Amino acid sequence: MGRGTSRNIGINVSHVIGFVCLILIHARRSNAFEFSVGGNGKWSAPSDNSSNPFNQWAERMRFQIGDSLVFTYKPNEDSVLYVAKDAFDSCNTYSYISKYVDGHTVFKFNQSGPFFFISGVKENCLKYEKLHLVVLADRSNKTAAPSPSPSEGGPAAATPSPAPSGEESPSPPAGTVEINPTPAPTSETSPPPPSSSPRLALIGFTGSIAAFVAPSALLFL
Template sequence: MAHGRSCLFLACLVAASVSSTASAFVFKAGGTGEWRVPAEPSGGNTSAYNAWAQRNRFRVGDAIAFSYQPGNDSVLLVDKKAYDACDTSAPIDTFADGNTVFTFTRSGPFYFISGNKDNCNRNEKLIVVVMAERAVAGNGTEPASPFSPSSPPPPIGIEISPTAHPRPNAAAPKAAGVAGMAALSIGALFYALV
């Protein structure tokens, strides 16, 4: 019986450490990272890049990678007005190294266009909307999920030594999110088996 409680406690510890460590994800622009004029228009006013971006969830701390031929193209961070007009004259920031990785430091929309106005007019442009952090009662904000929609799923098993007997303390960790629920389920399963 005590062994089952030890397993449950260990599962909670694992869940607390996983759920408290939010990690960022680096997305490849358009899914491939290649920054170029899309091969085929996706229809309507939505570029192929925007159709891709709408299928993903971006969070503060995530990044996006653009790969292109330096000297032939660049990535411009612009405002909405410049994005709509493909105005390359006054960007917020310019990237021309061929391998740009841009990190999202705030929530809200980010507008990227090609530094080549003709390419931008042919839908080499992208709007990324970064999700706001959700507020939760009592502690300010909920941490971002450590697992991105396109990242691999977490490992299914955890190794638990049958001889380890961790001592519970008064400050038991708080299990939160999907990882917490998974660890609690695993702990309950071990508890039932013992």
């Protein structure tokens, strides 16, 4: 076999390996999801004040570390408060960890455990514009403090006070900052690990492609 042929085979193998790596990277990035609060992203007082539709929606979802929650509202009429459980229960709009007023808040979950959000308008909170959800534990057991990612379409108000369980506070994104030194919510018991999901199926599929393509490339050697 000549040098030219060997060189071409080497180049083809490199292309195959690079293609497989790109698929694996894409699968890893697509492992995180962006949830629109309530299913449509609309953050406002429910028309039916007899129950909390936001909590009912959250109970049907499976949030994991790396996922994001999107709140959409009119910035001059409402806001999002990330609060502790006591403030959530009492609709205390003066005791919050972080306040967001940009109108399109994207909050990223970087640790497992319970999260509590209420409207910055007390009357709205009393009408069940409030959300309690639980983020499932990371399978790698890696945890970090929660930090909202920069919002699209406007500045985000961030910089939480000390994070739950004594961990490091998140780094604030650029934009308006409002701080209220209130202790973060304590951790609650995390729910059992999730069953198989589309995320695992995607990773298994990309692994099958790599297992099939690599041996095929070796036939040229």
